[in-house]
Amino acid sequence: MTAIQEETVVEDTAADRKNAAVQTPFRRILSDFMDSPVAVLGAFGVIVVIFIAVFGPWLAPTDPYDLSSVSFMDNLLAPGETMANGTVAWLGTDGAGRDLLSAMIYGLRISLGVGVGSGIIALIIGCTLGMIAAYFGGRTDMVIMRIVDMQLSFPAILVALILLAVVKGGPNEPGYFAVLKIIAALVVVQWAYYARTIRGSALVERRKEYVEAANCLALSNGRVVFRHLLPNCIAPIIVVGTMQTAHAISLEATLSFLGLGLPQTEPSLGKLISNGFDYVMSGKYWITVFPGLALLFMIVSINLVGDRLRDVLNPRLQK
Amino acid sequence: MTVFIIRRLMQAALVVLIMSFLVFSGVFLVGDPTEILVADDADQAERAAVIESLGLDKPFHIQYLRFLTKAAEGDLGESFVFNEPALQLILDRLPATMELAIAALLISIVFGIPLGVIAGLKPDAVYSKFIMTGSILGFSLPTFWVGIMLILLFSVQLGWLPSTGRGDEIHYVFGFPTSLLTLDGWSHVLLPAVNLALFKLSAVTRLARAGTREVVHQDYVKFARAKGLTDQRVIFVHVLKNILIPVVTVLGLEFGGLVAFSVVTETIFAWPGIGKLLIDSIGLLDRPVIVAYLMIIVLLFVFLNLMVDICYSLLDPRVRLQDIKA
Numbered sequence A: 001m002t003a004i005q006e007e008t009v010v011e012d013t014a015a016d017r018k019n020a021a022v023q024t025p026f027r028r029i030l031s032d033f034m035d036s037p038v039a040v041l042g043a044f045g046v047i048v049v050i051f052i053a054v055f056g057p058w059l060a061p062t063d064p065y066d067l068s069s070v071s072f073m074d075n076l077l078a079p080g081e082t083m084a085n086g087t088v089a090w091l092g093t094d095g096a097g098r099d100l101l102s103a104m105i106y107g108l109r110i111s112l113g114v115g116v117g118s119g120i121i122a123l124i125i126g127c128t129l130g131m132i133a134a135y136f137g138g139r140t141d142m143v144i145m146r147i148v149d150m151q152l153s154f155p156a157i158l159v160a161l162i163l164l165a166v167v168k169g170g171p172n173e174p175g176y177f178a179v180l181k182i183i184a185a186l187v188v189v190q191w192a193y194y195a196r197t198i199r200g201s202a203l204v205e206r207r208k209e210y211v212e213a214a215n216c217l218a219l220s221n222g223r224v225v226f227r228h229l230l231p232n233c234i235a236p237i238i239v240v241g242t243m244q245t246a247h248a249i250s251l252e253a254t255l256s257f258l259g260l261g262l263p264q265t266e267p268s269l270g271k272l273i274s275n276g277f278d279y280v281m282s283g284k285y286w287i288t289v290f291p292g293l294a295l296l297f298m299i300v301s302i303n304l305v306g307d308r309l310r311d312v313l314n315p316r317l318q319k
Numbered sequence B: 001m002t003v004f005i006i007r008r009l010m011q012a013a014l015v016v017l018i019m020s021f022l023v024f025s026g027v028f029l030v031g032d033p034t035e036i037l038v039a040d041d042a043d044q045a046e047r048a049a050v051i052e053s054l055g056l057d058k059p060f061h062i063q064y065l066r067f068l069t070k071a072a073e074g075d076l077g078e079s080f081v082f083n084e085p086a087l088q089l090i091l092d093r094l095p096a097t098m099e100l101a102i103a104a105l106l107i108s109i110v111f112g113i114p115l116g117v118i119a120g121l122k123p124d125a126v127y128s129k130f131i132m133t134g135s136i137l138g139f140s141l142p143t144f145w146v147g148i149m150l151i152l153l154f155s156v157q158l159g160w161l162p163s164t165g166r167g168d169e170i171h172y173v174f175g176f177p178t179s180l181l182t183l184d185g186w187s188h189v190l191l192p193a194v195n196l197a198l199f200k201l202s203a204v205t206r207l208a209r210a211g212t213r214e215v216v217h218q219d220y221v222k223f224a225r226a227k228g229l230t231d232q233r234v235i236f237v238h239v240l241k242n243i244l245i246p247v248v249t250v251l252g253l254e255f256g257g258l259v260a261f262s263v264v265t266e267t268i269f270a271w272p273g274i275g276k277l278l279i280d281s282i283g284l285l286d287r288p289v290i291v292a293y294l295m296i297i298v299l300l301f302v303f304l305n306l307m308v309d310i311c312y313s314l315l316d317p318r319v320r321l322q323d324i325k326a
Helices: A002-015 A024-035 A036-059 A100-136 A138-152 A156-166 A175-205 A209-216 A221-232 A234-258 A268-275 A286-313 B002-028 B046-055 B062-071 B085-121 B126-140 B143-157 B181-217 B221-226 B231-269 B273-283 B287-315 B319-325
Strands: B171-173 B176-178
Touching: A024 A036, A024 A286, A036 A100, A036 A286, A100 A138, A100 A175, A100 A221, A100 A234, A100 A268, A100 A286, A138 A175, A156 A175, A156 B002, A156 B231, A156 B273, A156 B287, A175 A221, A175 A234, A209 A221, A221 A234, A234 A268, A234 A286, A234 B143, A268 B143, A286 B126, A286 B143, A286 B171, B002 B062, B002 B273, B002 B287, B085 B126, B085 B181, B085 B231, B085 B273, B085 B287, B126 B181, B143 B181, B143 B231, B181 B231, B221 B231, B231 B273, B231 B287, B273 B287
Parallel strands: none
Antiparallel strands: B171 B176
């Protein structure tokens, strides 16, 4: 944190002396990031995933939800075979006769959406509570951090399993309700990581002079927290955020696999793999292998970016 | 030290009590188990009889208090489905899960620490980058998918290893059933254990690497080198001992994680442990078994945390001193 703080100071003075060529923090981070070819590959992967997720319906050869175009006669076609309507199923078809490639593109959208959506909500809740804990200290701090400690002493999957087991709905539950449920479970699992991270860096930052100065100006608590403290605590949150998003995507897939996640009507990649598990023993590998590879590609890309960001944003490792 | 342990024990008891309340009130809200237990053609009187025999007609706090007093006597209720004590069901299946978790833990230690130290000593070498990229892969691979791939490769395609169960040859060692005494048992445990270990293996590798990278720059390592000690002695005595502190903490905690994650592995490999029991029980709304499972897991975690704290203070005297002062 200190290094980034110093960088900002350097940049401000440099802006006064207009001709001095000093790197902005953003530029420095970007060029450090680019030093690692693996990380650049990861970043490229993330861009590809986002592109596919955003433009999925235009990219997919068929609409796997359009029941009129899905024919049961096409079920379990091997990769490269032609379906009844003339389209080639490059990655084969699943047990219901859906083109696997299209199902995967739609599944990727759901997986990414659930992962990122839950991550953002958890980030907002976690950061707010962590900030409150750090800024007010005392009893507030103790209560919030005790809850965080207690939750973090249990593995994420267990917490999610308990929550989803508790609110397990019947078979007639509407699809969107199941989606909301899993997002809620992922938020509960993740918020504590954000809270702990931001509290840690906020505790360091709030002792610094600029916070004191802001307090002396009689600025409101909210203004000091959001305009002064928060921007200086953002770096570790970015790192935790990338890692947690990858983790959330993986967790959602696992829960869907166990039958506690998304329903059959909203098939994420995890659900597709779970469906394919029934055909593994008969050697129909593609239904599990390809969605799994897509999931892996997405998670590895995000993790590669996060891993590099951690090194780049960590002042302790800077020369 | 005694004060430290007593205080930790009291904290642990409090956590168990809080968790018992959360778990019980949480599971209390799960759908109505009578729908499954009572036959469809049962009349109102039969239904009422079943509800009364299970104590489901009592208000929440009475049920909770009854649960607590019985739990203190080691009675966590009787499974609605198996008609057996829930605790017994769990204890019957616990050794299988423990066997799997211990095998996975061994794999992650035996491979993880050396890999991490190697990568930490020469962070810029090609093999170190290879190890680190591999560990990201290990982190990223979803456990359940790797499990399926292992089955697909080693059981379906190659036919080398079995994909389900723990084998028939179960021996008893000090009263604990284990299948690790025979080759057949090992062939059964290998795939699930590797599957379960993969995530922890990456974690241990990264932790050992991070520790090594920090420790090699410390003065005492420089001093040891200046004394002219051999590389071997510096690494095995000075470096290894100091990176063990975070590794022990994480391993202690991760053992609980292994038990929790075995839910996934056991489901894939049809391993007859407590994880599979939990998933089956959730499906059947078998409330006492879910509660019993969660209570056992909570106890296990609290116990592990306590052990980790104690080991930690033995390994690093600074921690103990702080706690005695506080």
